[in-house]
Amino acid sequence: MQVLWGCRRVPDFSGVSVPELAEFEKEVRQALSCSKGAFDLVQVPMPGAIRAPGASPLNRFGMAIDLDACDGCGKCILACMEENNIPLSPKEQRDAGRFMHWIEMHGGAPAMCFHCGNAPCEKVCPTGAASHSPDGLSTMMYKRCTGSRFCGANCPVGARKFNYVDSVKEGLVRKFNPGVPLREKGVMEKCSLCIQRLQDHKHAQMVAKPGTEWRGSGLKTACSEACPKNAIIFGNWLDQDSSLVKEAKHRNLYVPAEIAALDPSVVYMRGRR
């Protein structure tokens, strides 16, 4: 019955090997060596509030990646893997240049899910597993995902990753972060914009300073924390005091041409104006 209805199955760790951190570092190096082609970038204005019923007028989280500062070291990829318990890929997949990394290098600059305000992946998801949070995140409900991979086909930048193998059983995953669940075989995953950090931050503020508006100030995602050049800036597009808006105000913002019309929350910065 449990199997039939797709209820929660607790992963069994007994008797499986767990990879060492060194193997993750090695995989990141391999991914860096086969970087994908650069995007065609087009200039866009600063992202505003999402025009959809139910969207929050206070928060829209996003990131800006500073192309002038980024040197493509790949530390963000590793930090992301550790934060989100991203599995290693089987060897044959790795050799074909297919990784589970949520951040990938495109022409030497990191690219992750752009969290489009008008996301095409969410429209085609049959079960509603891919949906939008009021805070502007394109989210995934892993338990609701039936693995039709329609979202993956419909993502113009290929940000979605599919769990082809049971990474726990294959010994490809290490639970670095207890706060993030391991994904089962057969579900899609992608950059969550470290939703667990957002959630913890929100809870902490609600408990510590009840009644105040939560704008996510001072919060950083794993990749932006790990960046030695401070090239990835996380923040709230609707909060004029956030470091993101303060920095992006004086820069030219770009996004890949394929998704320029889809209102992305993650942008590239270049040059000053």
Place this chain on the structure above:
Amino acid sequence: MYRILVYIGAVLLLLGASAFGLSLWDGPTAWHTDARTFWGIPISLFVLWIGLAHAGTLISAIFLALGYPLGRRTSMIAELSTLCSLVVAALFPLVHLGVIDNFYMVVPFLDARGNFANLRSPLVWDFCCIAVYGVVSLLFFINHLFSEKKPALKKLIRPMAWLLFPLVLWVHTIVSLDFAVTFVPEWRGAYFPLYFIAGAIYSGLALVIILLTAEHCRVRVLEKLMLSLSWFMAAFWFWEFLLKGMFSFEVFFLGAVVPQFMWLRVIRENTFGRLLVAFSILVSLGLERYILVTPSEYDVANAFGWLDLGLVAFSMGLFVLLFFVLRAKLSALLEGDDVVMGEIVLQEDDPAKMEVSESNVFSALRLPLLLGVLVTLVYVTWAVSCDSGVLVSLSVANIVPLCLPLLVLVASIVLCARPLWSILGNRIRFVAIVLAGILGVFVGAFWAGGGSDTTSAVVSVQELASAKSIEGIWASRCASCHGNDGKFNEKFVREFYPLPQKLSLERLDSLGADSLVHVILNGRINMNPYRGRVTEDEARGLVHYMRLLAGENQ
């Protein structure tokens, strides 16, 4: 002859079954997938077989509705091929899924947990259309099968044909939307519905011509139709080439050049000539679907592994086996005392033609259609109102693709229910009631879903009790044992209880918030249950407070 075909089918099925089993077991890693679309052979086979499933109804229902007479046996063969292809086609989307257990979540039917399928997704439309098409085709087939003996059913055939006519075109339009609404550049184009319908009819005609050859029969009008569709397809392929630069020589040669040999009398009069042309069309369209589904794999020969071939063999074997076994089982009913096959030339004053006039058809359809429209309206208003959890709200336009199938489903069931019931024997009636009961249990089980504590635990932070009250609850309920600062109250505990667990950060993390809430509410070993004394939100706040305390103590 049929026995040999059944054996061939069984051998193909057995060979393919290993591939099928492995794909079920291994999931989507088993077959070759395209790095860009993540799809692969199952979806290609699904599109191919759903296309093949269209010709039967097309030939039978549309010819009938338009008053073009075909021999009964000819149309029965075509309809049987529709049903068998549908069974084959329905298997492949299941194989394709990553988590097959969750397939029921695609049904746009609110479950007890308040989850509703995303009606904006073409996959949901697809699922509904094909399910309805299967049911209505089955009803049509049953009506047609028994109509020789039961005059009550004979009257239903033409109204049913009129119901099926738009549905056939609708279903394949929806299948094409699976591709046409996406952002994959190779799949875009407003001509996709027409392109898919033409392709479906074309391949289906080729299949029916092959099946009729096995009956030693030849229908000239189908051959003509097939030839004219080959020009349509050639035009579409040329258009695709101009628009996107996509061109496959093999597909064009096998699908558009080879069929032109039907112009030659030597070829079309020869059984093997006809079979060759029909098979070449099937191969061409199968290949075309594969290239379409995996647009970045131009090197098909390299991409095809043994498992992909095994799935192809499985689909062919299953169809051949199903079709010819059913054909043999039903041969008495299929053939009847009807010796005529192929086209029938009716005289102007033939009583068969006068028997059903169009006005009879529409008066029979009036009530079922009205009920269908009503049910559809109710469904649309309900579905718009219960779309929850998705930020972008559902518009009525998203439900339009479901309207016609729903209307046709209700109408055909209303139309057929009484006549079918009246001809059933008592024993079959009993079986039908039992089956309906079992179906009801399944629908109820789907609705109820599984037990799930996880969704009820999802709580928005706004509902969290404020920190002041949490501190108060901690002080009044918890601090007596666990201590005000989270290091337990040793004096009290030593006297009355064994030591409670240390609330260290590692321990809290290893347990997780959900299970800690569970422990607070339901108790555990020496910990008292607090359900009724603290609410679930408060328990969640307490867990958070514990984490804060543990962080301070570290």
